[in-house]
Amino acid sequence: MSNALLEVRNLSVDFHTARGTVHAVKNVSWSVNRGETLAILGESGSGKSVSASAVMNILDMPPAHIVGGEIFYDGQDLLKVSYETHRALNGKKIAMIFQDPLSHLNPVYTVGWQIVEMMTAHGRPADMARARALELIKRVGIADAEAALHKYPHQFSGGQRQRLMIAMALMLKPDILIADEPTTALDVTIQADVLALLKELQAETGMGLVLITHDLGVVAEIADRVVVMSKGEIVEAGTPRDIYHNAQHPYTRQLIGAAPGKGTIKLLDADAPLLLETRKLCKTYGEFTALKDVSLSLHRGQSLAVVGESGSGKSTLARSILRLEAADSGEALWKGRNLLTMNARDLLGMRREIQMVFQDPTQSLNPRMSVYQLISEGWDIHRLMPDKAKRQARVAELLEQVGLAPEYAARYPHQFSGGQRQRIAIARALALEPELIICDEAVSALDVSIQAQVIALLDDLRARLGISFLFIAHDLGVVRDFADTVVVMKAGEIVERGPTAQIFDAPRHPYTQRLLAANLDPDPDMQAQRRLAGAPA
Amino acid sequence: MTKLISQRVIASLLSLLGLLILVFFLSRLTGDPAVLFLPIDATEEMKTQFRALHGLDLPILEQFGRYVWDFVHLDFGESLRKARPAIDVVLEAYAWTLPLAGITMGLVVVAAIVLGSLAAFNVGGFFDRLVSIVSLIGASAPDFWIAIVAIVVFAINLSWLPTSGVGTPWHWVLPIAVLFIRPFGLIVQVVRGSMLTALSAQYVKTARAKGVKNLPIIFVHTLRNAMLPVITVIGDQAAAMLNGAVIVETIFGFPGIGKLMIDSILQRDFNVVLAAIMVTALAIFIMNILIDLAYGLLDPRIRN
Numbered sequence: 071m072s073n074a075l076l077e078v079r080n081l082s083v084d085f086h087t088a089r090g091t092v093h094a095v096k097n098v099s100w101s102v103n104r105g106e107t108l109a110i111l112g113e114s115g116s117g118k119s120v121s122a123s124a125v126m127n128i129l130d131m132p133p134a135h136i137v138g139g140e141i142f143y144d145g146q147d148l149l150k151v152s153y154e155t156h157r158a159l160n161g162k163k164i165a166m167i168f169q170d171p172l173s174h175l176n177p178v179y180t181v182g183w184q185i186v187e188m189m190t191a192h193g194r195p196a197d198m199a200r201a202r203a204l205e206l207i208k209r210v211g212i213a214d215a216e217a218a219l220h221k222y223p224h225q226f227s228g229g230q231r232q233r234l235m236i237a238m239a240l241m242l243k244p245d246i247l248i249a250d251e252p253t254t255a256l257d258v259t260i261q262a263d264v265l266a267l268l269k270e271l272q273a274e275t276g277m278g279l280v281l282i283t284h285d286l287g288v289v290a291e292i293a294d295r296v297v298v299m300s301k302g303e304i305v306e307a308g309t310p311r312d313i314y315h316n317a318q319h320p321y322t323r324q325l326i327g328a329a330p331g332k333g334t335i336k337l338l339d340a341d342a343p344l345l346l347e348t349r350k351l352c353k354t355y356g357e358f359t360a361l362k363d364v365s366l367s368l369h370r371g372q373s374l375a376v377v378g379e380s381g382s383g384k385s386t387l388a389r390s391i392l393r394l395e396a397a398d399s400g401e402a403l404w405k406g407r408n409l410l411t412m413n414a415r416d417l418l419g420m421r422r423e424i425q426m427v428f429q430d431p432t433q434s435l436n437p438r439m440s441v442y443q444l445i446s447e448g449w450d451i452h453r454l455m456p457d458k459a460k461r462q463a464r465v466a467e468l469l470e471q472v473g474l475a476p477e478y479a480a481r482y483p484h485q486f487s488g489g490q491r492q493r494i495a496i497a498r499a500l501a502l503e504p505e506l507i508i509c510d511e512a513v514s515a516l517d518v519s520i521q522a523q524v525i526a527l528l529d530d531l532r533a534r535l536g537i538s539f540l541f542i543a544h545d546l547g548v549v550r551d552f553a554d555t556v557v558v559m560k561a562g563e564i565v566e567r568g569p570t571a572q573i574f575d576a577p578r579h580p581y582t583q584r585l586l587a588a589n590l591d592p593d594p595d596m597q598a599q600r601r602l603a604g605a606p607a
Numbered sequence: 608m609t610k611l612i613s614q615r616v617i618a619s620l621l622s623l624l625g626l627l628i629l630v631f632f633l634s635r636l637t638g639d640p641a642v643l644f645l646p647i648d649a650t651e652e653m654k655t656q657f658r659a660l661h662g663l664d665l666p667i668l669e670q671f672g673r674y675v676w677d678f679v680h681l682d683f684g685e686s687l688r689k690a691r692p693a694i695d696v697v698l699e700a701y702a703w704t705l706p707l708a709g710i711t712m713g714l715v716v717v718a719a720i721v722l723g724s725l726a727a728f729n730v731g732g733f734f735d736r737l738v739s740i741v742s743l744i745g746a747s748a749p750d751f752w753i754a755i756v757a758i759v760v761f762a763i764n765l766s767w768l769p770t771s772g773v774g775t776p777w778h779w780v781l782p783i784a785v786l787f788i789r790p791f792g793l794i795v796q797v798v799r800g801s802m803l804t805a806l807s808a809q810y811v812k813t814a815r816a817k818g819v820k821n822l823p824i825i826f827v828h829t830l831r832n833a834m835l836p837v838i839t840v841i842g843d844q845a846a847a848m849l850n851g852a853v854i855v856e857t858i859f860g861f862p863g864i865g866k867l868m869i870d871s872i873l874q875r876d877f878n879v880v881l882a883a884i885m886v887t888a889l890a891i892f893i894m895n896i897l898i899d900l901a902y903g904l905l906d907p908r909i910r911n
Contacts, residue, residue: 165817166816173809175810176814177908178831178906238817
């Protein structure tokens with residue numbers, strides 16, 4: 071008999087799919103006490119959200135099917151109670167917030183209506199609910215609470231939306247809050263604020279917090295205990311310190327080893343010839359300034375990282391250089407020739423020399439084309455390699471170069487995992503033997519272990535083939551591992567630039583300092599020190 | 608939103624002008640109106656007189672000018688068969704068609720939304736299958752056949768309802784019932800499909816995690832999101848009804864715009880045909896603007 075507030079015991083859930091039964095979670099047990107924070111750590115597909123969804127009775131059944139186990143709350147097994155009993159507990163005793171507050175808030179109702187509904191759905195009067203909503207909206211740090219009540223979700227920023235979700239979840243003072251990747255979609259500085267808010271609110275209310283995450287940094291920052299999940303099973307459990315320093319299971323060790331930001335910092339080869347230079351690039355969308363006087367230079371073999379939060383203009387910069395977007399003014403010189411005024415024929419040639427790898431390979435690879443077609447399409451466009459046998463040999467070679475089997479050429483994108491797809495996207499870029507590859511958040515959507523592999527691959531290509539990289543990212547750990555030079559952007563402007571070591575060890579601009587301070591360290595002790603050192607408020 | 612609506616109004620007026628031009632020149636292309644209107648054995652003198660009377664001897668642009676001027680004043684000339692202003696004849700028929708279309712569409716929308724939503728919520732269940740089968744039959748059965756079968760069964764064999772004509776509320780039952788079936792079958796399928804998509808949205812998970820009951824999840828959280836594609840189809844079907852349910856009105860002897868149009872074409876009462884086309888077009892434009900307004904009302908993201 072345990073006295074935990076909420077306890078999941080030996081839970082097993084299967085997913086019945088067209089391809090057969092998948093054991094989503096197997097014999098998973100965890101518990102959370104009052105005032106405690108439990109982190110469930112795992113990569114995509116590890117089943118880390120499944121048990122929490124079972125607690126909330128929001129698993130889609132079918133395809134999900136609970137095979138066995140118990141979920142104890144307040145002396146009763148939630149898997150055995152009636153639908154109505156479970157519904158009455160949801161929101162009132164156990165509340166949940168989600169990764170993407172924009173899609174998890176109803177787009178056609180005001181935020182106020184949705185927050186108030188949390189109480190009216192449980193039979194509380196509307197005027198009381200409204201008063202409580204106002205109080206909580208203020209508490210989570212939204213300036214004009216009265217006005218916020220009447221606005222719609224799309225009228226808020228991502229961070230504000232997550233704060234409103236938290237306000238909604240706390241309306242009925244639940245005993246337990248389950249947070250499923252609550253900060254993954256947010257910028258680092260906002261992430262730090264939201265985590266701090268969750269901690270404060272937990273201290274105020276004494277609720278138990280279950281935090282589902284893939285991010286070791288988040289675990290280090292907030293968790294009291296952590297369970298590590300892999301392939302539907304809990305492979306390790308303990309305090310964040312134990313896990314970080316004394317991981318027993320090979321998977322946990324691999325996960326910790328893959329955490330970015332611990333490698334040696336690269337140095338810039340200053341003598342390499344100049345390849346790309348932008349001069350005072352400007353771009354506005356209506357009232358919004360996306361780029362303001364952006365000037366930078368990139369040498370052969372260099373990897374230049376552009377970092378900044380969402381809306382800082384870093385993607386617009388990449389798109390303007392490739393003329394996927396027309397800059398308003400300024401110059402972009404490719405080996406001394408202005409890309410922005412180039413005619414269509416020269417532009418086509420330039421497009422061969424500069425290739426791009428996008429954030430989401432699921433969307434950037436045409437699902438109706440085979441891997442062979444995807445990789446060889448560039449040769450059709452640029453009328454290269456007419457010989458079919460040579461093409462096939464080269465595609466096989468490229469696939470091997472990115473660590474995939476040559477037989478994969480006949481397959482289609484949906485048959486691959488996210489990391490494999492990004493490798494295909496890289497092979498596609500390499501097919502045209504580019505001199506520069508622009509990576510727009512190319513590893514952001516990948517799990518850390520895959521991320522580390524892709525970064526290693528890119529680094530290897532740079533060393534062996536002398537390819538330069540313009541590397542757009544928001545994850546500072548990845549940037550530290552990969553780039554030799556860093557440019558920091560904020561609101562369309564470059565606020566700081568310099569060698570990677572200088573930016574990370576001695577940032578000068580307050581914004582860079584804030585960004586670095588908000589970046590969470592996967593080592594709980596390091597993170598505790600940083601917190602004490604007076605990091606983000 | 609005001610901007611969107613005013614853009615739509617301007618676009619509608621432009622298309623109305625286009626229709627005006629098209630109708631004018633097409634009606635002139637079908638041949639000399641004097642020959643078409645007058646009996647075959649009419650003398651040349653009669654034809655000249657006819658042309659002078661209707662301004663058909665004027666230059667074509669001047670004729671067009673007069674035609675537009677008359678249209679702006681809703682003057683389509685006299686009905687040749689009824690010796691009354693054509694517009695009066697048309698509006699009179701509309702006074703029958705509008706309630707018929709309005710009542711039918713009202714019933715269709717309510718029934719399709721309720722049944723389609725519940726079917727989507729119980730996807731794969733008995734109720735869902737029943738609704739799917741019934742709606743498929745409804746959407747595919749030809750209405751003239753249903754009308755005739757309905758008359759044979761309910762009017763002749765059972766003698767519950769009158770066969771045709773108007774006069775008592777009972778006369779409305781069969782036309783409404785027959786008109787109901789096809790749009791109901793179509794819209795219920797669209798509602799079901801749209802609700803299925805909306806029910807798998809993430810905000811439904813949030814609502815369930817909040818402990819919201821099933822009925823408000825279906826009819827408050829999901830339905831409003833699912834309505835956008837549905838409204839497009841509702842508008843389409845309503846427009847078809849405003850055009851006059853030609854077959855149903857003819858079979859049931861219902862004096863609406865559809866029957867009037869068919870009769871006028873057969874009787875070569877061109878002024879009435881023209882008036883009917885333009886008034887119908889106007890009604891459809893107004894309805895499209897109402898649909899745009901409904902979009903804005905349902906989805907705040909469209910408003911700005």
